[in-house]
Amino acid sequence: SDLEEIFNIISNVQDGNLEISQENISKIYNLYADYPEARNSLNIKLHIQCLVELISNIEYASTKDILLSELRELLVHSNLAAFWLDIPDYIILDQQIWSIASESRRIGILVSQISNQQDLIYQDNILKIADILKESAEENITELISIFKDKEFIKSHNLILKYLPDIEQITILRAKLKNDVNQNAEIISQIAEVLSKSPSDKLQILLSKLPDSVKKWDEILEFLPPEEKILIMLSKLKKESQIQNQTIINKIGYLINTTSNEERIILIYLLPEGVRYKEEILKSFHFLLPEDQVKLVWDFIANNSLFIWQYLSRQAKILCIYRLMKETENTSTFLNEFKDIQKITPENDNLVRCVLKILWAKEHPERGNEVFQQVHNLFIQYVIKNATNSTELLNLDPLLPYCQPTEVKVKYCEGRLWTMTDNQAAEVTALVSRACCPRARQRPCDLFEPSKPRVNSNYGLYGARLYAECSQDWEKWSLLELFKVAGIVPSLSDLKRPEDYLTKLSGWINRINEIRSRLKCSVCGDIMPHNIEYAKFLAKFRVTVFSCKHGKGHDYNIYLNECWGCGEIIDSRESKYQSSEDKYYLCIHCGSGTQNSDSYTQGDICPKCGTLGMELSQYNNRYRKCCSCNHSIKLPDEKKITGIKCPQCRAGRMILTVNKKNEKVRICRSSSCGYSISAK
Numbered sequence: 195s196d197l198e199e200i201f202n203i204i205s206n207v208q209d210g211n212l213e214i215s216q217e218n219i220s221k222i223y224n225l226y227a228d229y230p231e232a233r234n235s236l237n238i239k240l241h242i243q244c245l246v247e248l249i250s251n252i253e254y255a256s257t258k259d260i261l262l263s264e265l266r267e268l269l270v271h272s273n274l275a276a277f278w279l280d281i282p283d284y285i286i287l288d289q290q291i292w293s294i295a296s297e298s299r300r301i302g303i304l305v306s307q308i309s310n311q312q313d314l315i316y317q318d319n320i321l322k323i324a325d326i327l328k329e330s331a332e333e334n335i336t337e338l339i340s341i342f343k344d345k346e347f348i349k350s351h352n353l354i355l356k357y358l359p360d361i362e363q364i365t366i367l368r369a370k371l372k373n374d375v376n377q378n379a380e381i382i383s384q385i386a387e388v389l390s391k392s393p394s395d396k397l398q399i400l401l402s403k404l405p406d407s408v409k410k411w412d413e414i415l416e417f418l419p420p421e422e423k424i425l426i427m428l429s430k431l432k433k434e435s436q437i438q439n440q441t442i443i444n445k446i447g448y449l450i451n452t453t454s455n456e457e458r459i460i461l462i463y464l465l466p467e468g469v470r471y472k473e474e475i476l477k478s479f480h481f482l483l484p485e486d487q488v489k490l491v492w493d494f495i496a497n498n499s500l501f502i503w504q505y506l507s508r509q510a511k512i513l514c515i516y517r518l519m520k521e522t523e524n525t526s527t528f529l530n531e532f533k534d535i536q537k538i539t540p541e542n543d544n545l546v547r548c549v550l551k552i553l554w555a556k557e558h559p560e561r562g563n564e565v566f567q568q569v570h571n572l573f574i575q576y577v578i579k580n581a582t583n584s585t586e587l588l589n590l591d592p593l594l595p596y597c598q599p600t601e602v603k604v605k606y607c608e609g610r611l612w613t614m615t616d617n618q619a620a621e622v623t624a625l626v627s628r629a630c631c632p633r634a635r636q637r638p639c640d641l642f643e644p645s646k647p648r649v650n651s652n653y654g655l656y657g658a659r660l661y662a663e664c665s666q667d668w669e670k671w672s673l674l675e676l677f678k679v680a681g682i683v684p685s686l687s688d689l690k691r692p693e694d695y696l697t698k699l700s701g702w703i704n705r706i707n708e709i710r711s712r713l714k715c716s717v718c719g720d721i722m723p724h725n726i727e728y729a730k731f732l733a734k735f736r737v738t739v740f741s742c743k744h745g746k747g748h749d750y751n752i753y754l755n756e757c758w759g760c761g762e763i764i765d766s767r768e769s770k771y772q773s774s775e776d777k778y779y780l781c782i783h784c785g786s787g788t789q790n791s792d793s794y795t796q797g798d799i800c801p802k803c804g805t806l807g808m809e810l811s812q813y814n815n816r817y818r819k820c821c822s823c824n825h826s827i828k829l830p831d832e833k834k835i836t837g838i839k840c841p842q843c844r845a846g847r848m849i850l851t852v853n854k855k856n857e858k859v860r861i862c863r864s865s866s867c868g869y870s871i872s873a874k
């Protein structure tokens with residue numbers, strides 16, 4: 195029969211024994227339509243081919259539906275992409291198959307149906323494509339949009355555009371911009387939206403695709419880097435419209451005010467002078483480095499036009515006076531002008547007032563000492579007020595000369611005149627070339643000399659400041675130069691030499707700052723409650739005990755004191771060992787314990803680790819070193835060394851140490867004596 199013959203052919207095809215032409219398959223499948231239950235014995239590929247053939251040729255809708263639903267079943271269950279290749283588009287388009295077809299197949303068909311924007315189904319198909327993209331997973335988008343990568347008329351539709359890469363969106367949007375400004379508003383918003391969603395590292399590339407005419411729009415301006423933003427804003431300034439210009443200047447002022455400090459100075463220099471010295475911009479000047487401020491306003495100061503004064507920071511104001519004193523002969527015009535602006539905006543900063551008073555004293559040499567006393571009192575008031583009211587470190591820049599050696603860890607120079615003995619000091623009249631640094635165990639420190647570049651030496655320190663060096667740039671001036679130019683010689687009842695004034699002031703400020711930083715709890719960093727008397731310029735700092743207000747686990751009963759031996763701060767967080775006599779915390783720097791002790795000598799116990807008998811240096815008997823932790827101390831002045839006097843020479847002190855046999859011994863510190871006894 196027909197059916198048997200068909201089965202023979204089909205089973206041969208299925209077994210691969212027979213190749214058969216498409217034409218013959220069509221004939222067979224047409225016959226086969228009458229026996230639906232027999233189709234199930236076919237393999238899937240043939241079954242699908244058979245159904246495609248049948249569907250293509252059948253005209254009755256109801257039969258077709260049955261066949262389509264059979265095809266749908268097969269496709270859903272087989273779940274293999276290859277089978278879909280055999281199915282032509284017109285079958286896919288049927289609702290039953292369409293709903294299970296892949297996204298790319300559906301988009302491919304929709305794209306193939308339209309050739310331009312005028313097509314009747316253009317809008318419909320775009321909507322369908324957009325729907326598919328909307329439903330699609332993020333990772334498939336790139337592949338899907340590549341299907342219409344050459345079709346500008348699809349990509350540029352607003353519904354599709356947003357699925358494209360940022361850079362392509364920007365290019366398309368830019369192409370859409372028209373000459374008519376009114377129409378562009380929406381496109382500009384779209385561009386702004388693309389920019390706002392773009393990651394910051396891509397933003398620059400996107401912006402580079404935009405012409406200035408687009409960047410001028412406020413919405414886009416937002417995204418530009420500050421420099422470009424300023425240039426575009428400046429290009430919007432017009433001669434005629436004052437009101438509009440004011441809005442732009444306000445914006446420039448706001449931008450400069452909110453930008454970083456490094457950028458700020460660059461931006462300010464981008465501005466033409468007519469804009470740069472507008473109030474909105476001047477308001478940001480005090481953020482700049484003091485030197486930069488002075489340079490920006492110098493032409494005004496030099497011409498005694500002082501409207502800019504109130505916008506400068508304290509340091510810049512002081513530097514202005516330095517520069518004025520260095521570069522200008524006639525300072526009285528400045529002072530007169532200053533008197534006038536004082537009536538409107540009085541200068542309230544006490545340090546600036548000090549410097550102005552000194553400038554005034556230059557014109558009134560007979561009142562120099564009177565001015566010095568006023569200035570001194572203002573300093574003291576300023577320091578005490580700030581030390582009491584603020585937890586910040588005191589900053590007296592640029593009034594005090596800085597300590598220059600990097601080995602010394604204080605801010606302001608405390609160098610003292612180098613003198614061999616106290617007797618000689620009284621005889622010193624000529625300028626000495628050397629100072630000693632009380633912050634570096636009295637090491638010698640060569641004086642700063644601006645004309646001679648320093649040759650590095652590995653012995654000694656360099657850079658101490660005892661005398662004015664007016665040949666330096668005004669940026670580097672300090673009160674030293676200011677006093678010199680104004681002819682002021684510091685004089686106070688308990689001040690031995692005028693050279694000591696600034697170094698003592700520096701020492702006082704450094705010390706207050708050191709105490710302030712030691713007042714911080716080592717656990718939480720908060721300043722511990724205290725009521726230190728700061729009022730004693732030139733006086734020693736008194737013993738005090740502090741505890742953090744946060745209680746348990748924080749710093750508790752921290753003891754701070756100035757060492758009677760070396761003057762450094764003793765801090766019980768560093769000095770953990772106490773003398774046996776009166777529980778005095780051993781100084782970590784010089785080893786001092788109980789003052790006037792006749793049993794303990796500095797270094798008998800390592801103040802850092804508590805090991806007995808630090809070793810005496812072979813080269814310099816002012817130094818002792820711990821053999822267990824290597825900590826080294828420098829003993830205080832000879833007359834402050836405590837302990838048992840040597841019974842042999844009656845000069846040296848008997849220091850506790852450990853000999854080569856590892857026995858504790860006391861030996862005379864005097865190298866010429868060397869007397870030793872057992873220390874058991």
Ligand SMILES: [Zn+2]
Nearest residue numbers: 597607608609
């Ligand atoms: Zn120094």
Ligand SMILES: [Zn+2]
Nearest residue numbers: 715718742748
């Ligand atoms: Zn704390």
Ligand SMILES: [Zn+2]
Nearest residue numbers: 633635762783
């Ligand atoms: Zn020290």
Ligand SMILES: [Zn+2]
Nearest residue numbers: 757760781784
């Ligand atoms: Zn000490």
Ligand SMILES: [Zn+2]
Nearest residue numbers: 800803820823
């Ligand atoms: Zn030690």
Ligand SMILES: [Zn+2]
Nearest residue numbers: 840843862867
């Ligand atoms: Zn001796």
